[in-house]
Amino acid sequence: MKRAHNFCAGPAALPTAVLERAQAEMLDWHGKGLSVMEMSHRSDEYVAIAEKAEQDLRELMNVPNHYKVLFMQGGASQQFAQIPLNLLPEGATADYVETGIWSKKAIEEGRRFGNVNVAASGKSLDYFAIPGQNDWQLTPDAAYLHYCSNETIGGVQFDWVPEVGDVPVVVDMSSDILSRPVDVSQFGMIYAGAQKNIGPSGLVVAIIREDLIGRARAICPTMLDYKTAADNGSMYNTPATYSWYLAGLVFEWVKEQGGVEAMARRNHAKQELLYSTIDASEFYSNPVSKNARSWMNVPFRLADERLDKAFLAGADARGLLNLKGHRSVGGMRASIYNATGLDAVEALVAYMAEFEKEHA
Known part of the structure; x- marks a missing residue:
């Protein structure tokens, strides 16, 4: 079978080897006589799949032990609301950097829940460049700094990590996670929609420093509280089981490639x-x-x-x-x-x- 060259921005190409393995395991996963799509997420078999996926991602990104890795639903766009509900206290201010459409959407959503300071914007540069940090107007006691490391639409990418002292750095890495090494310890939180470098759509992965968990506002829905996800192994409700399984196959593939x-x-x-x-x-x-x-x-x-x-x-x-x-x-x-x-x-x-x- 001849495969086309797929340049889609997302949902994006998946490794052929991953698709072939998923195809081979579709009807009968490891001799169990059923598909992963049919498994209980509470079963020993599926829990093993989920735990291996997390461990492989931790190894690939050298995730420190004091970070939680969460596999959630809603995509990166849901995180635009979930982040301020968890990390932006009443009356506090969060700094955001605007470099394109996705960071702009995050700013618009953040403003629904609290004070947002646009510390820097690429608008005057027609979003063809990233403003140097010397020109940023940062809030000294910001709850966090948010930016998008790679804007899929405009094709603009940070090749550096902002330095903001003790302020937690929150980054949307939906489109460049796993594409090159990053030092996870430089961030308070990394999040990524799956459908570009991780797997199929329906899943968002978040890597969160433990001290940032448990801060959700009283109005935060239970399902959007990071503590709920962390305390329940990302299985407070039925997760996106097949997307999680395929993400695990992609992590294995990345390891096999080096x-x-x-x-x-x-x-x-x-x-x-x-x-x-x-x-x-x-x-x-x-x-x-x-x-x-x-x-x-x-x-x-x-x-x-x-x-x-x-x-x-x-x-x-x-x-x-x-x-x-x-x-x-x-x-x-x-x-x-x-x-x-x-x-x-x-x-x-x-x-x-x-x-x-x-x-x-």
Whole structure:
């Protein structure tokens, strides 16, 4: 069976080896005569699946022992409300950095629950760059600092971690978790929607320092209290069992590839090839400042947008799928997460050269 090259921003490509294993285990998991989708989440078999997934993620990211790893539902967007309900006391202020659509959504939701200070914004830079921290207007006693490490739509990514003293740093890593090493101890909380580098949609993973758990406001729903999830092994209610199982298979796959360090080497090679192709051309362009370019989501435009439909049609015909840019910005976008191989990027740049030769 021939697999297409999938450049979708999310739900994104999954490793073929993971899909094949899930296929093989679909009807009969390890000789038990049933699918993981049919298992009780309280069964010994499923608890073992869940515990191994957590342990593998801890190993991949070197998660310190004083952090909880939670597997929850609702996606990253639910965290936009869940974070202030748990971490922003009445009357306190949280600092947010605005670098694109997803951080803007987090700010809008945060304001529903308390005081939000936009410490820095890339708006004046057309969201093509990240304001240097020297220009940030931070709150000295902020409850936390929130930022999005990688904006999937604009293709803007932090290559540094903000330094804000004792203020907990909360980061949305939905689209770049596991793509290169991070020092978990620099953060109070890391959270990530699963559907890019972790697995299928329906799951959000949160890595939270233990001292930040148990602070939820009285109005916080039980299901949104991090303590509820932590005290119940992320199983206060029936979790997204199959998504959690598939996430565990992805963690195993990343380990087999050599871990996050190996992913970083692969991802560096992919983004370097694609950006160098764009920069060497007068037909394609990328507006993002070079020191803020995303390794995961590469937006680009053609010199004549009237050629967009033809470009996309030709790409689809060659099995290069989901290259259309987000509706809010237009153009093209190639999402090159961990499961998208260098061969996919090589096929894309070959097609880009062919299309430019025909239409330039």
